[in-house]
Amino acid sequence: MSSPKDPANHNSKPEKKPLNDFAIGSAKARPRPYKLTDSQGLYLEIKPSGKKFWRYRYRIAGKENLFALGEYCSSVKNPNHIALAEARFLRDEARKLVKQGIHPAHQKKLKLNVQVEANQNTFRAVADEWVYHTSKRKGWSAYYLGQVETILKTDVYPTIGTLPIDAINPRHIALILGRIESRKAFSVAILARQWCSAVFRYAIRQHKANSDPTTAFKGEISRPPVCNSKPLPLEEIPVFLNKLAGYGGHRHTVIALNLLMLTVVRTKELREAVWCEFDLGAAIWRIPAPRMKKRREHLVPLSRQAVELLIELRTLTGDRKFLFPNTRRPQEPIGATSLNRALEYMGYQGSFSCHGFRSTASTQWNELGYRADVIEVALSHSEGNAVRRAYNQAEYLTERRQMLQDWADLLDKLRASGPS
Numbered sequence: 001m002s003s004p005k006d007p008a009n010h011n012s013k014p015e016k017k018p019l020n021d022f023a024i025g026s027a028k029a030r031p032r033p034y035k036l037t038d039s040q041g042l043y044l045e046i047k048p049s050g051k052k053f054w055r056y057r058y059r060i061a062g063k064e065n066l067f068a069l070g071e072y073c074s075s076v077k078n079p080n081h082i083a084l085a086e087a088r089f090l091r092d093e094a095r096k097l098v099k100q101g102i103h104p105a106h107q108k109k110l111k112l113n114v115q116v117e118a119n120q121n122t123f124r125a126v127a128d129e130w131v132y133h134t135s136k137r138k139g140w141s142a143y144y145l146g147q148v149e150t151i152l153k154t155d156v157y158p159t160i161g162t163l164p165i166d167a168i169n170p171r172h173i174a175l176i177l178g179r180i181e182s183r184k185a186f187s188v189a190i191l192a193r194q195w196c197s198a199v200f201r202y203a204i205r206q207h208k209a210n211s212d213p214t215t216a217f218k219g220e221i222s223r224p225p226v227c228n229s230k231p232l233p234l235e236e237i238p239v240f241l242n243k244l245a246g247y248g249g250h251r252h253t254v255i256a257l258n259l260l261m262l263t264v265v266r267t268k269e270l271r272e273a274v275w276c277e278f279d280l281g282a283a284i285w286r287i288p289a290p291r292m293k294k295r296r297e298h299l300v301p302l303s304r305q306a307v308e309l310l311i312e313l314r315t316l317t318g319d320r321k322f323l324f325p326n327t328r329r330p331q332e333p334i335g336a337t338s339l340n341r342a343l344e345y346m347g348y349q350g351s352f353s354c355h356g357f358r359s360t361a362s363t364q365w366n367e368l369g370y371r372a373d374v375i376e377v378a379l380s381h382s383e384g385n386a387v388r389r390a391y392n393q394a395e396y397l398t399e400r401r402q403m404l405q406d407w408a409d410l411l412d413k414l415r416a417s418g419p420s
Contacts, residue, residue, distance in 0.1 A: 019044065021084055024072065027052065038084075042091040044072060054087040058098045067094055067104040121208045123168060123199065124161035127152055130202040141290060143268070148195055155180050155192050165203050170213045177217060189221045231360035232352060239419040241411065243346045253342050255313050256324055260339070260357045262306040262408050264379060266293065267340075267354040271333045273323045275314070283307050283401075298380045301401035303408035361407060368406075374399045 019038040027036055029050040036044045041057040054069035069090045070082040082090070094104035131152075135145050159179075160172050173196065180189040196214050203209035232240055247254055260270055269287055278285050285300040292298050302310070310323075317325055322333045339354050358379055365375050374396045 019084060024052070024084060038088070040091060040095065042069075042087060044087075054082055054090070056091050056094050056104070058094070058104075060098060060101060060103060065103065065105075069094075121165050121203070122162050123165045124152075124157050126165045126203045126206075126208055127156075127161075127199045129206075130199045133202070134198070139290065147191075151188060151192050152195065155188065156196060165200070166209045168200075168213055170216050173214050173217060177221065181221065186221055193217050193221065230352065231356055231363045234364065234414075237360070237411070238414045238417055240346075240348075240352075241415040242419050245415070247342065247346060249342055249345070252313060252316055252324055253339065255309050255316075256334075256339055257342065257354075258309055259306060260354055261361070261411060262303055262309070262404065263300050264358050264361045264404075265298075265300060266358070266380075268336070269298075271324060271336070271339070273333075274321050275318065275323060278302075278310060280307055280310055292380065294380070296380075299397060301397060301404055303405045305408040305412065306404075364410070365403060365407070370403050371399070374403060378403060 019036055023036065024044060027044070027046050029046060029048055031048060033045055033047050035055075036046065038044065043055055043057070045053045045055055047053070052072035054072060056067040056069055058065055058067065069087055072083070072087070073081045097104050097107055131145070131148060134140070135148075140148075156176055159176050160168050163172070173193070176196070177189050177193060180186075180192060193214050197212055197218075200209055200212035200214060204212065244254060244257055256270060260267065263270070263285065265287070269291060272291060273285075273287075277287060280302070283302040283304075283306075285302055287298045287300065289295050289297045313323060317323060320330055324334045326332045326334050343349075343352060343354065362375055362379060365378075366372070377396045378400045
């Protein structure tokens with residue numbers, strides 16, 4: 001009696017062998033689609049066009065289903081290449097899902113949706129959302145908003161702007177900061193790290209990211225020592241005033257530099273000053289909080305000499321919004337470098353800038369014995385205690401008015417004495 005495996009046993013079915021690359025490559029197109037079976041539900045469907053597609057047949061809850069794995073291609077150069085080995089791997093991954101009662105096609109669609117959402121949540125898209133949300137909530141000034149947008153656009157977006165925000169890692173951040181530091185823009189690097197961190201923290205709150213890859217770099221960038229503009233020595237002040245009187249540029253530039261000396265405000269605060277902030281009758285300049293560095297209103301008592309200059313300036317620009325309108329774009333104030341360029345023209349390039357007017361006045365006031373607290377308020381330096389800050393602003397107004405008038409009178413005497 002022959003055994004079941006005996007070839008003589010005609011009732012036994014031939015054993016199906018798994019596919020191989022030769023068999024797949026040799027399969028030719030037929031008038032109708034047909035299948036080449038591999039194993040464990042995997043088969044290759046050959047279309048009349050000659051194209052070949054991998055399919056995986058499985059059952060869930062007793063119902064048969066098909067899962068399309070992709071097109072067979074023997075060329076590894078084809079980006080959609082799915083060879084036999086990869087098809088079996090994909091089948092095995094699908095089988096694991098089937099054992100859990102999960103349809104592989106559903107899982108594939110879910111992953112695709114997640115990826116599409118990730119692609120939409122690029123760093124730039126989330127950063128733009130953060131900028132709009134934060135600037136509106138915190139009332140950023142136009143200057144600060146422009147600074148944030150410029151650094152992100154120039155130094156951050158070229159590297160990670162198009163990447164899904166949750167795919168960004170510390171190596172990307174290191175690359176950004178390294179490029180900025182290579183040009184020795186250390187302050188920019190610090191700001192870039194801070195603002196990137198704010199974007200990631202916003203993304204975490206919005207469930208668009210899981211971590212902040214900038215934290216490893218916090219405190220790692222050293223800011224170079226700040227070289228504040230040196231004050232003019234007392235003996236140099238008459239020389240400067242003489243040069244200013246002989247300056248051949250626009251009259252409003254001369255007035256602006258004189259007002260910087262007389263009011264000791266920051267250059268930006270004077271450049272962006274508008275006429276509605278001034279009460280020349282009461283000799284007071286009220287700078288609103290949004291224009292101040294510390295976002296607090298600042299009162300500037302005006303000396304007699306400052307009022308006289310403002311009255312003259314009104315004849316020049318009183319029909320404009322700004323005290324010092326841009327000559328090309330009158331609806332905007334003069335540029336940030338205009339006044340410093342005038343100082344450079346007068347011979348002070350690299351040795352004195354507009355910021356030096358504040359340190360010059362402060363040095364002289366301290367040497368003349370004025371109270372330190374009054375000087376600090378006059379310079380609009382920060383005061384930690386809010387109650388004391390409000391008290392000082394009002395309480396010291398009379399003292400500041402006298403101090404600024406004394407300063408204006410001293411400048412007149414030094415101007416009259418001429419350079420030594």
